[in-house]
Amino acid sequence: MTNVPAIEVRGLTRVFESRKGFLFREVSRTEALRGLDLTVEPEAIFGLLGPNGAGKTTLVKILSTLLLPSTGTALVLGHDVVEESAWLRPRIGLVLGGERGLYNRINARDNLRYFADLYGIPPHEREHRIDEVLERVGLEGAADRRVEEYSRGMKQKLHIARGILHRPQVLFLDEPTIGLDPKSARETRKLVRSLVSDGVTIFLTTHYMFEAEELCPEIAVMSKGRIVARDTVAGLRQLVGGDRTLEAEAYGFEDREVDAIRHLPGVSKVVSEEYGPRTRLTVRLRSLETTPDQVVATLPGHPELAVRERRTSLEDVYLDLVEEEAP
Ligand SMILES: Nc1ncnc2c1ncn2[C@@H]1O[C@H](COP(=O)(O)OP(=O)(O)OP(=O)(O)O)[C@@H](O)[C@H]1O
Ligand SMILES: [Mg+2]
Structure with missing residues (x-):
């Protein structure tokens, strides 16, 4: 060709x-x-x-x-x-x-x-x-x-x-x-x-x-x-802020707690969503500096807290990009 x-x-x-x-x-x-x-x-x-x-x-x-x-x-x-x-x-x-x-x-x-x-x-x-x-x-x-x-x-x-x-x-x-x-x-x-x-x-x-x-x-x-x-x-x-994503779920977070997560090293984005009585923070990470344990340590006083780590999926990327375009 x-x-x-x-x-x-x-x-x-x-x-x-x-x-x-x-x-x-x-x-x-x-x-x-x-x-x-x-x-x-x-x-x-x-x-x-x-x-x-x-x-x-x-x-x-x-x-x-x-x-x-x-x-x-x-x-x-x-x-x-x-x-x-x-x-x-x-x-x-x-x-x-x-x-x-x-x-x-x-x-x-x-x-x-x-x-x-x-x-x-x-x-x-x-x-x-x-x-x-x-x-x-x-x-x-x-x-x-x-x-x-x-x-x-x-x-x-x-x-x-x-x-x-x-x-x-x-x-x-x-x-x-x-x-x-x-x-x-x-x-x-x-x-x-x-x-x-x-x-x-x-x-x-x-x-x-x-x-x-x-x-x-x-x-x-x-x-x-x-x-x-x-x-x-x-x-x-990378365009949507990194290939690692952490999800932290608990019965509601205070604004200052969300801010603290936002300031952890390597964090590029934090999105908060309600799931019934629970709130999920989705944390996008550019690097390996922040671990699930550090997220747990930043959110004391939540015995019900669950944190899991996963790879940023193409669906995450897609939703981020399309959301940015929303009116
Ligand atoms: N023949 C048509 N007459 C009027 N409007 C049309 C016509 N064809 C498409 N549109 C409009 O143009 C826009 C784009 O439609 P299009 O079918 O290209 O979207 P799409 O990305 O293929 O969506 P989907 O994922 O649902 O297939 C829509 O708002 C649709 O309503
Ligand atoms: Mg179509």
Whole structure:
């Protein structure tokens, strides 16, 4: 491959306007993307996280030429998604989560034949390619069953088979394991990794932190139409104040006690939350200087105190980043 980025986005915006009412037409305006910048290197898995409505699907649809941006530019494989969509379409694949987009009344093989023709796969190659992708997603035994008899997991596998049938160089996976049982989700992740070893660039959105952490060397967090952070998981942990987290729980803490914790060495952040009658202090640590024992020593007079230490999780990072963006 050349060193052209797989994806390059500059100042991308997308506004949705919808009209409500009959007589008094009200126009509601949603800014789904608000000046988004992003570069993704080729031949790896890039993960995009973000709350519902952050704009992930909107971005994926623009990058896969399904939706036009309002302003800004987006290049995939160095080619403009608006101006050069015809060049791009055969080179990119898109898999959206959910059950739409397949023909239920016909079997999996016929579904794939339909899409093969749509993608312009030559007839002499068609059957061979279909067998190949069916085997790759593990549906070879169910190829002749009607899709309406398929379970959700099988449908999702068929979606992926459709998405890779034309051997795209960049594959967009929008929540590919949504609603899948753990075994099917794991098989899907394995398949995604095998595609990367074949040189495919994967752009993945997910709400499963574990999945992002397992699959993606680099992760971006999106909130309200912008990328708010982008790094490796280790880098993101540092960004939110360190890779160790202590949790101290008791029946309420005084402000001065919370302050004392805040001033312990290496502490970057203390958050207090109520859990029924109990209060939990979540203490983010940049270094090993402060131990659970020191936290206990700083909070005398709480015989009920429980302190535990854990690694800062990607979920902690995500919640911190998204919270900072909250109104
Ligand atoms: N066709 C549309 N018409 C009007 N508004 C839309 C349309 N599509 C998306 N939006 C709005 O744009 C914003 C971003 O939506 P988008 O689907 O991109 O979010 P998302 O990050 O994919 O969320 P989720 O995690 O729930 O899938 C939301 O406020 C949504 O309501
Ligand atoms: Mg979405």
